[in-house]
Amino acid sequence: MSTIGVDIGGTKIAAGVVDESGAVLARTRRTTPATDPEAIEDAVADAVAELRAEHDVTGVGVAAAGYIDASRSTVVFAPNLAWRHEPLREEVEKRVDLPVVVENDANAAAWGEFVHGGGRSARDMVLLTVGTGLGGGIVLDGELVRGTGGMAAEVGHLRVVPDGQQCGCGRTGCWEQYGSGQALVRWARSLAATDPARAARLLELAGGDPAEVTGPHVTAAAEEGDEASVELVATLGRWLGEGAASLAAVLDPGTILVGGGVSSAGALLLDPMRRAFAGALTASQHRDLPRIDRAELGNDAGMVGVAHLADRS
Numbered sequence: 001m002s003t004i005g006v007d008i009g010g011t012k013i014a015a016g017v018v019d020e021s022g023a024v025l026a027r028t029r030r031t032t033p034a035t036d037p038e039a040i041e042d043a044v045a046d047a048v049a050e051l052r053a054e055h056d057v058t059g060v061g062v063a064a065a066g067y068i069d070a071s072r073s074t075v076v077f078a079p080n081l082a083w084r085h086e087p088l089r090e091e092v093e094k095r096v097d098l099p100v101v102v103e104n105d106a107n108a109a110a111w112g113e114f115v116h117g118g119g120r121s122a123r124d125m126v127l128l129t130v131g132t133g134l135g136g137g138i139v140l141d142g143e144l145v146r147g148t149g150g151m152a153a154e155v156g157h158l159r160v161v162p163d164g165q166q167c168g169c170g171r172t173g174c175w176e177q178y179g180s181g182q183a184l185v186r187w188a189r190s191l192a193a194t195d196p197a198r199a200a201r202l203l204e205l206a207g208g209d210p211a212e213v214t215g216p217h218v219t220a221a222a223e224e225g226d227e228a229s230v231e232l233v234a235t236l237g238r239w240l241g242e243g244a245a246s247l248a249a250v251l252d253p254g255t256i257l258v259g260g261g262v263s264s265a266g267a268l269l270l271d272p273m274r275r276a277f278a279g280a281l282t283a284s285q286h287r288d289l290p291r292i293d294r295a296e297l298g299n300d301a302g303m304v305g306v307a308h309l310a311d312r313s
């Protein structure tokens with residue numbers, strides 16, 4: 001049977017009908033009314049109603065960018081949405097009259113990759129989602145690692161630099177400040193401002209203004225072979241590899257997948273990551289190294305994963 005997966009992001013709500021094989025049979029989207037909790041729930045219900053008009057489904061999974069409690073029902077806190085202790089499962093169930101499960105979006109994405117994406121053959125897997133921020137999900141022994149309060153796998157807030165860059169979480173030196181799209185942009189803008197000759201191609205793409213350089217500019221220029229941009233992407237890869245080695249020291253996963261927008265850089269990002277990982281991993285000469293690869297499901301990972309969780313519950 002099919003289920004519906006709904007991925008609530010800060011700007012848009014993506015919903016799809018997903019079958020047992022992970023195929024998305026139909027999809028729709030809504031703009032996220034981010035400041036109004038009830039309006040978000042209404043928009044989710046509206047998207048579900050639209051999809052159900054054409055498809056038989058047995059349940060709904062909702063992935064949201066926030067801390068979800070251990071019973072997978074309440075959003076404790078969502079940094080970019082208006083939810084504080086929001087009983088999201090109950091509110092959506094009331095509106096759609098189907099069983100609902102709620103999961104953190106990064107966990108849902110990891111689960112999607114594990115069951116239907118790049119982690120299909122894995123038993124222990126880490127997904128790093130490298131977008132504007134750095135998110136993650138962990139599967140150990142075939143189960144999502146959720147923690148006592150549902151707050152495990154917040155890998156972006158591992159501290160990697162004592163007294164380092166200020167992080168949005170209020171602390172300093174978090175991995176997200178070095179292993180993310182926002183870090184890449186910070187370095188690129190700084191280079192464009194301080195060494196315009198070396199950053200000539202980036203400045204050209206950004207219309208001459210260092211402050212207008214974006215992540216896609218850097219990855220596009222790197223793909224063209226622009227030396228400075230290749231080096232910026234490689235720097236990001238090294239930070240990812242070193243942080244992943246710390247995770248692997250604890251978890252010993254067989255597979256590490258890299259998703260998110262920045263993963264489109266492919267080998268330009270992953271080769272430096274693999275090298276830094278091997279260099280930083282404890283006892284790396286005496287063990288099989290995990291497979292480090294791109295995630296496969298792209299933006300659908302959260303939707304597909306949470307739809308599978310709904311089917312499984």
Ligand SMILES: [Zn+2]
Nearest residue numbers: 157167169174
């Ligand atoms: Zn942080």
